[in-house]
Amino acid sequence: xxxxxxxxxxxxxxxxxxxxxxxxxxxxxxxxxxxxxxxxxxxxxxxxxxxxxxxxxxxxxxxxxxxxxxxxxxxxxxxxxxxxxxxxxxxxxxxxxxxxxxxxxxxxxxxxxxxxxxxxxxxxxxxxxxxxxxxxxxxxxxxxxxxxxxxxxxxxxxxxxxxxxxxxxxxxxxxxxxxxxxxxxxxxxxxxxxxxxxxxxxxxxxxxxxxxxxxxxxxxxxxxxxxxxxxxxxxxxxxxxxxxxxxxxxxxxxxxxxxxxxxxxxxxxxxxxxxxxxxxxxxxxxxxxxxxxxxxxxxxxxxxxxxxxxxxxx
Numbered sequence: 001x002x003x004x005x006x007x008x009x010x011x012x013x014x015x016x017x018x019x020x021x022x023x024x025x026x027x028x029x030x031x032x033x034x035x036x037x038x039x040x041x042x043x044x045x046x047x048x049x050x051x052x053x054x055x056x057x058x059x060x061x062x063x064x065x066x067x068x069x070x071x072x073x074x075x076x077x078x079x080x081x082x083x084x085x086x087x088x089x090x091x092x093x094x095x096x097x098x099x100x101x102x103x104x105x106x107x108x109x110x111x112x113x114x115x116x117x118x119x120x121x122x123x124x125x126x127x128x129x130x131x132x133x134x135x136x137x138x139x140x141x142x143x144x145x146x147x148x149x150x151x152x153x154x155x156x157x158x159x160x161x162x163x164x165x166x167x168x169x170x171x172x173x174x175x176x177x178x179x180x181x182x183x184x185x186x187x188x189x190x191x192x193x194x195x196x197x198x199x200x201x202x203x204x205x206x207x208x209x210x211x212x213x214x215x216x217x218x219x220x221x222x223x224x225x226x227x228x229x230x231x232x233x234x235x236x237x238x239x240x241x242x243x244x245x246x247x248x249x250x251x252x253x254x255x256x257x258x259x260x261x262x263x264x265x266x267x268x269x270x271x272x273x274x275x276x277x278x279x280x281x282x283x284x285x286x287x288x289x290x291x292x293x294x295x296x297x298x299x300x301x302x303x304x305x306x307x308x309x310x311x312x313x314x
Contacts (some may be wrong), residue, residue: 020065021159023073026082026168028089031214033185036091042102042182043095044087046080049105060113062122066163075109079171086175092183102182103133104174108312111166121148122158125305126166128174129312132181139181142312144276145169146240146269169213176217176248187218196226199238209237216245224251231261236269243273247280255286262293272309279313290314 048055057075058064066073083104084094108129115122128143145166149158179185192215199211212230215223223245230242243261246254255278262274275293278286290310297306 019063020067021163023066023068023159023163023167025068025078026086026164026171028082028085029172029214029217030089031187031191031218032089032091033179033183033219034188036183036185037093039092039183039185040100041093041095042100044080044084045101045103046076046083047103047105048076049107050109054108054110056110058111058113060111060124061115062113064111064113066111076106078167079104079106079109079174082171083175083178086171087178090175090179090185092179092185102178104178105131105133105138107131111163113162121150122162123148124162124166125308126170127308127312128170130174132178134182140282140313141174141177142276142279143170143173144272144309144312145173146272165210169210172213172217173248176219180219180248180250184219186220189220189222192218192220192223196223199226199230209235209241212238212241213245216241216248219249221249221251224249224254227251228254228257231257236267239266240269240273243270243277244280245277247277250281252281252283252286255281255283255289258286259289268305272305275306275309276312279310282313287313 057073058066068078087094106128108127110127112125112127113122114125124145124147126143126145128141130141132139132141147162147166149161195211195215195218212227215227227242227245227249230238231246233239233242243258246258258274258277258281262271262278265271265274275290279290290313294307294310294314
């Protein structure tokens with residue numbers, strides 16, 4: 001009887017899920033950095049340093065092979081191609097024949113999916129652990145994105161929010177961190193104000209959380225005060241995008257706010273974004289906090305997701 005119940009539950013979770021999903025390449029950002037044309041062109045090199053047993057890109061409770069067209073996605077070349085396009089979209093030149101290389105060493109890169117039952121959201125967790133290597137300096141980078149959607153009529157409904165959007169955010173966030181580390185370019189104050197005005201004008205209509213992320217990707221600290229306001233938004237994804245963006249912008253003065261958001265988060269996703277942002281700050285105090293939290297939850301049920309996330313930074 002127990003086996004029959006388990007089989008029935010698994011069938012309900014599976015629903016009409018296909019064995020693979022066709023994903024698309026991200027649309028590059030179109031807000032250029034102010035002085036992007038002044039930077040020197042570099043050749044981007046993305047190195048696959050993943051352990052042999054950690055090269056499965058998409059896995060989880062549901063079978064979810066990802067494809068571009070008819071071919072399975074190759075995540076390393078996917079990253080390289082789309083980071084180059086994102087840099088170009090920001091106005092930063094890319095020259096594959098340049099004598100100066102910009103290396104990104106990828107240690108972990110994967111998407112996990114999960115679903116409790118046939119009535120709960122299909123959820124994806126996207127992880128990246130890498131290092132940007134430039135002028136013999138290695139800068140660690142972590143990325144974590146969580147998205148969910150309940151499929152109502154078919155599993156086609158989950159492709160855009162839980163696969164395409166996280167892949168696009170992965171590329172854009174990594175490119176933003178490359179820019180902040182190497183090129184140090186920013187969008188203008190006017191661009192920040194335009195994004196804020198756009199968000200405010202749609203507050204009652206459920207504005208896109210993707211615009212919130214653009215404030216983080218812009219590398220302009222003038223966005224920080226508005227992002228702090230959004231950390232208390234009633235909109236879950238806007239709130240979490242704002243928390244994440246504080247880390248992306250290296251808002252080191254907001255460590256105590258991020259620790260408070262972690263302690264008092266409205267959901268585990270808020271807590272996860274707070275830990276991510278603390279890791280993104282890259283400060284000794286922030287990393288020490290992550291180490292202490294990892295020790296504190298060693299016997300807690302949440303230790304697995306906390307460890308997966310914190311280990312991107314330690």
